[in-house]
Amino acid sequence: MRWSRYFRSKEESDGLERVEKVVVFGGGSFGTAMGVSLARQNKAGQVTMLLRDPYLCKDINEQHCNTRYLKDYELPPNVNATTSAAEALAGAQFAIHAVPVQHTRAFLQGIKELIPPTLPIISVSKGIEVTSGQLMSEVIPSVLGKKQPTVYLSGPSFAKEVMMGRPTGIVAASKDKALARSVQRLFASPDMRVNTTTDVIGVEICGSLKNVLAIAAGIVEGLDLGPNAMAALVAQGCSEIRWLATKMGAKAATISGLSGLGDIMLTCYGSLSRNRTVGVRLGRGERLPDILASSSQVAEGVATAAVVVNLARKYRVQLPVLTAVAQVVDGHITAEQAVFEIMNLPQIEERP
Ligand SMILES: NC(=O)C1=CN([C@@H]2O[C@H](COP(=O)(O)OP(=O)(O)OC[C@H]3O[C@@H](n4cnc5c(N)ncnc54)[C@H](O)[C@@H]3O)[C@@H](O)[C@H]2O)C=CC1
Numbered sequence: 001m002r003w004s005r006y007f008r009s010k011e012e013s014d015g016l017e018r019v020e021k022v023v024v025f026g027g028g029s030f031g032t033a034m035g036v037s038l039a040r041q042n043k044a045g046q047v048t049m050l051l052r053d054p055y056l057c058k059d060i061n062e063q064h065c066n067t068r069y070l071k072d073y074e075l076p077p078n079v080n081a082t083t084s085a086a087e088a089l090a091g092a093q094f095a096i097h098a099v100p101v102q103h104t105r106a107f108l109q110g111i112k113e114l115i116p117p118t119l120p121i122i123s124v125s126k127g128i129e130v131t132s133g134q135l136m137s138e139v140i141p142s143v144l145g146k147k148q149p150t151v152y153l154s155g156p157s158f159a160k161e162v163m164m165g166r167p168t169g170i171v172a173a174s175k176d177k178a179l180a181r182s183v184q185r186l187f188a189s190p191d192m193r194v195n196t197t198t199d200v201i202g203v204e205i206c207g208s209l210k211n212v213l214a215i216a217a218g219i220v221e222g223l224d225l226g227p228n229a230m231a232a233l234v235a236q237g238c239s240e241i242r243w244l245a246t247k248m249g250a251k252a253a254t255i256s257g258l259s260g261l262g263d264i265m266l267t268c269y270g271s272l273s274r275n276r277t278v279g280v281r282l283g284r285g286e287r288l289p290d291i292l293a294s295s296s297q298v299a300e301g302v303a304t305a306a307v308v309v310n311l312a313r314k315y316r317v318q319l320p321v322l323t324a325v326a327q328v329v330d331g332h333i334t335a336e337q338a339v340f341e342i343m344n345l346p347q348i349e350e351r352p
């Protein structure tokens with residue numbers, strides 16, 4: 001970066017050091033990690049997490065530890081937690097929304113009277129609401145109104161790595177360019193690079209579908225099919241995501257960027273992925289209800305898989321891998337049958 005640009009961006013970031021309070025909706029691993037990332041670089045600011053569980057609040061406030069989701073990490077002193085939405089929202093200048101997609105509507109409906117109409121909501125949740133087929137960029141405005149400022153933050157970013165301060169690159173997507181730049185400056189740090197884009201749909205659909213593809217990658221791992229199969233599967237999955245995302249209006253640069261290819265690679269190959277882990281266990285022959293019952297963390301791809309079938313129909317695209325995941329998840333076929341069916345599809349010419 002040229003020095004002149006460095007100093008310009010420094011000036012802008014100094015402005016955001018005046019952010020005194022950020023509220024985090026949801027006290028799981030990613031809400032905590034992103035809140036901590038902000039708290040570390042702005043020690044004079046306050047990060048307040050809004051949780052449902054008073055015992056977890058007590059641990060966060062007294063032991064400075066999220067004992068349920070990230071028990072191996074100490075939280076900075078300027079991170080606190082409350083179960084009171086009024087207390088959490090009072091004076092907040094940004095809200096990070098990290099409640100799982102399927103619970104977002106009910107959660108926001110419950111607190112919407114307390115959310116100021118000018119408060120920017122930064123959604124980090126990745127998935128599609130099953131009941132409506134909507135992305136977060138549709139769900140949030142449908143509850144809070146179209147005028148609520150919103151940004152969608154996505155990209156390859158495991159919560160634990162963010163907690164460890166490892167270098168991470170993400171994308172802030174908003175139709176409001178100035179707001180996307182504010183969020184870029186808010187999160188940018190020596191550990192975190194943040195790109196901006198106006199391609200909200202691209203960022204959101206890639207972030208949602210990569211979770212479904214990661215389940216497929218886990219299945220290949222669990223069935224021990226080997227690296228040839230894994231590479232073929234991930235390449236096919238990338239094509240399917242590109243076909244659907246393009247029809248939905250996503251830009252090519254988004255699909256090949258951090259929130260597309262970047263997050264596909266992380267989630268399909270990274271052992272920290274919950275979606276991939278669900279796939280590994282399915283591939284090893286475990287039943288989905290048992291897998292879900294034994295995990296306290298959300299794997300958004302399980303719910304999103306169900307919606308993919310409708311999207312394939314609506315946008316008239318064939319998505320053999322992604323729809324096979326849906327069939328395995330809903331118990332129609334086993335993981336072995338899915339592999340057999342995909343391998344026995346007609347041989348084809350490469351498609352653009
Ligand atoms: N963990 C990660 O590495 C990353 C997660 N994400 C996304 O962030 C979102 C949140 O994920 P995590 O924090 O990892 O999940 P998590 O499973 O660690 O925690 C989920 C949190 O949501 C809360 N919650 C669940 N149902 C709720 C309800 N009805 N009302 C209010 N709160 C509720 C839980 O109590 C918990 O605090 C997901 O959409 C995920 O895809 C995005 C990037 C990375």
Ligand SMILES: O=C(CO)COP(=O)(O)O
Nearest residue numbers: 155156157158273274275
């Ligand atoms: O979205 C993620 C990383 O970018 C996290 O993936 P999992 O939800 O599969 O753990």
